[in-house]
Amino acid sequence: MRVCIIGAGVIGLSTAQSIYQHFHSRISPLTIEVYADVFTPLTTSDGAAGLWQPYLYDKGNVQETKWNKETFDYLLSCLSSPDSVKMGIFLQSGYNLCPEPQPDPSFKDAVLGFRQLTKRELDMFPGYSFGWFNTALMIEGKTYLPWLMDWLRQRNVKFYQRKIGSFKELADSGADVIINCSGVRSGDLQPDPELQPARGQIIKVDAPWLKHWILTHDSSSGVYNSPYIIPGSRLVTVGGVFQVGNWNMKNSSVDHKGIWEAACKLEPSLQLARIVEDWTGLRPARSKVRLERETIRSGPTSFEVIHNYGHGGFGMTIHRGCAEETARLFGQILQQKRPLALSKSRL
Amino acid sequence: MKRVKVLVVGAGVVGLSTAVCVAETLPYCSVTVIAEKFSPDTTGDGAAGILLPKEFPDIPLERQKRWFKESFDHLLAIADSPQASDAGVYLSSGYHIFKDIPCDKKPFWSDFVLGFRYMTDREMKRFPNYKFGQAFTTLKCECLNYLPWLEKRLRAVGGQIIHEKVTDLQKLALNYDAIMNCSGLSSRFLLKDEEVYPIRGQILKVSAPWLKNFIRDGDGNTYIYPGIRYVSIGGTRQADDWRLEVDKEDSKGILERCCRLEPSLRAAQVMGEWVGLRPGRANPRVERQYLHLQGRQVPVVHNYGHGGCGVTLSWGTALDALDLLRQSLFEKPPQARL
Numbered sequence: 001m002r003v004c005i006i007g008a009g010v011i012g013l014s015t016a017q018s019i020y021q022h023f024h025s026r027i028s029p030l031t032i033e034v035y036a037d038v039f040t041p042l043t044t045s046d047g048a049a050g051l052w053q054p055y056l057y058d059k060g061n062v063q064e065t066k067w068n069k070e071t072f073d074y075l076l077s078c079l080s081s082p083d084s085v086k087m088g089i090f091l092q093s094g095y096n097l098c099p100e101p102q103p104d105p106s107f108k109d110a111v112l113g114f115r116q117l118t119k120r121e122l123d124m125f126p127g128y129s130f131g132w133f134n135t136a137l138m139i140e141g142k143t144y145l146p147w148l149m150d151w152l153r154q155r156n157v158k159f160y161q162r163k164i165g166s167f168k169e170l171a172d173s174g175a176d177v178i179i180n181c182s183g184v185r186s187g188d189l190q191p192d193p194e195l196q197p198a199r200g201q202i203i204k205v206d207a208p209w210l211k212h213w214i215l216t217h218d219s220s221s222g223v224y225n226s227p228y229i230i231p232g233s234r235l236v237t238v239g240g241v242f243q244v245g246n247w248n249m250k251n252s253s254v255d256h257k258g259i260w261e262a263a264c265k266l267e268p269s270l271q272l273a274r275i276v277e278d279w280t281g282l283r284p285a286r287s288k289v290r291l292e293r294e295t296i297r298s299g300p301t302s303f304e305v306i307h308n309y310g311h312g313g314f315g316m317t318i319h320r321g322c323a324e325e326t327a328r329l330f331g332q333i334l335q336q337k338r339p340l341a342l343s344k345s346r347l
Numbered sequence: 348m349k350r351v352k353v354l355v356v357g358a359g360v361v362g363l364s365t366a367v368c369v370a371e372t373l374p375y376c377s378v379t380v381i382a383e384k385f386s387p388d389t390t391g392d393g394a395a396g397i398l399l400p401k402e403f404p405d406i407p408l409e410r411q412k413r414w415f416k417e418s419f420d421h422l423l424a425i426a427d428s429p430q431a432s433d434a435g436v437y438l439s440s441g442y443h444i445f446k447d448i449p450c451d452k453k454p455f456w457s458d459f460v461l462g463f464r465y466m467t468d469r470e471m472k473r474f475p476n477y478k479f480g481q482a483f484t485t486l487k488c489e490c491l492n493y494l495p496w497l498e499k500r501l502r503a504v505g506g507q508i509i510h511e512k513v514t515d516l517q518k519l520a521l522n523y524d525a526i527m528n529c530s531g532l533s534s535r536f537l538l539k540d541e542e543v544y545p546i547r548g549q550i551l552k553v554s555a556p557w558l559k560n561f562i563r564d565g566d567g568n569t570y571i572y573p574g575i576r577y578v579s580i581g582g583t584r585q586a587d588d589w590r591l592e593v594d595k596e597d598s599k600g601i602l603e604r605c606c607r608l609e610p611s612l613r614a615a616q617v618m619g620e621w622v623g624l625r626p627g628r629a630n631p632r633v634e635r636q637y638l639h640l641q642g643r644q645v646p647v648v649h650n651y652g653h654g655g656c657g658v659t660l661s662w663g664t665a666l667d668a669l670d671l672l673r674q675s676l677f678e679k680p681p682q683a684r685l
Contacts, residue, residue, distance in 0.1 A: 051474035
């Protein structure tokens, strides 16, 4: 069985991991290959601040809320493993600030110690009269992705640096199942009007006295278009913007100024912080995550594709839940292809 | 009003806080700080600087509350300002965990820190040997930054500094109108106060920049405090122990206990070790005395013996000391007994 995964961001790599974990002892041989035009540290995931936090409300997308929680619980269990530092996982507490009262967010039960902010705490953030405090997990792309690649390499997963032109290209070369984790550029493989880039720009800053993340929410400006400050293990990520339809990968000085001014108002101590660099990335925004099977006809034959893309600004947050679901769909495909082979396998 | 010459003995966190309080509040006072040790060689410089008080047995609770609240509020305003990184003051959240449920689950200071609550069951799962915990946000005030910052503030209002060891208060009192004694552990020698004794503390400085929240065992002997440059892990509380040298057995014990609380520390690199002698005393001494010399009554305001709560109570006790000084400058001193 030859599985070809397109994309080596957090989605592609974690999908490879889940498939290996669930099926390597049940199918022999199981060849897993990852094809991508860019690898860490050049993927979208590498720029992410790495805070586990879904959007405030799931708008009925209960599947996504389930996958988010699954990811949190998985990462929390990794925290006690000796690999936690190598994986780039650690706990950090922080503030979600709103200009006025809001209903409880979707993630209130997933995170640790969720509570409302007290008046004294809100006094520290003029302009915000409501909010929450909780302890969440950080998962830094720049560390997690290399760890995942190492994990996969040790288990003979192969990597190919190449831009795939079409699913057919891989099918013709003998792929049994293709898994599409190509993120924001999935449209190049198959047009999807629901998928759009949501450009983000961040400023990386040296401010080691900051020990809490601070996210602001302003329903008028939209998610991530409001300032946020997220300390990492080395530098602090300051954002943000969320510009739908903007494909420009270059840093904008206008955005820099806007982000910096808003962040310094939010956290006055930033004014004396040393700015290290800017970074721009394109979030693969979609009305909801596309996680489904598709059978594609190619002349007399057909081949199986599993789509796993469109994770917007919450790829790190949801990755494990989606990877496990993709593995489940892969299992379905196997059942259909080789029902006898699977029934003989050990569990 | 004639210029009043005030001498502050001691340039640790209590001495400099007291000096700044006096210099900034009483414009008719000229303040001089005299000390043998300045940052980075004071006791506070090695302290993690987490604001966390303990309850002293003989001081009225209202006064202790006031000491802590005033210190906390003063530092919170700094943390919330552009000065925060210069002053080394910032918010720090974390967990205070107990192996046995304490009698006082909600200590007197719980109202003054931010967001005080009990830990949830899920949060306690990380600490299987512990039965109870408190979660809150407090402040961290790092003396390596804070003391030089206070010194700048002092100089900005005309304060003076003298680098010299004080051995004779009486002699100094000849040249000053009032003395603020903030000599910490040295009060034992300077004043022959036998109630002051060292409580030796050792810490390890480790590089673990992924740690953001503090963890402190309620018994005070094991703690992990993430700082600006490194994480301070500790500790020891050895009464009457004057040793300033690093004890390798202590280091071993500290590492073992802290790694058990926070396994990721096993991946951390030890950058150094430090030993400090907390100025222990049953209660901090914040009160006024008079020195009688050559027909003069020189008020001496004592502000020492803060134990491990120097940073925690520095501003509040400095304000108290300022009040005592103010009172003594405006009232008639008691008649000298013959």
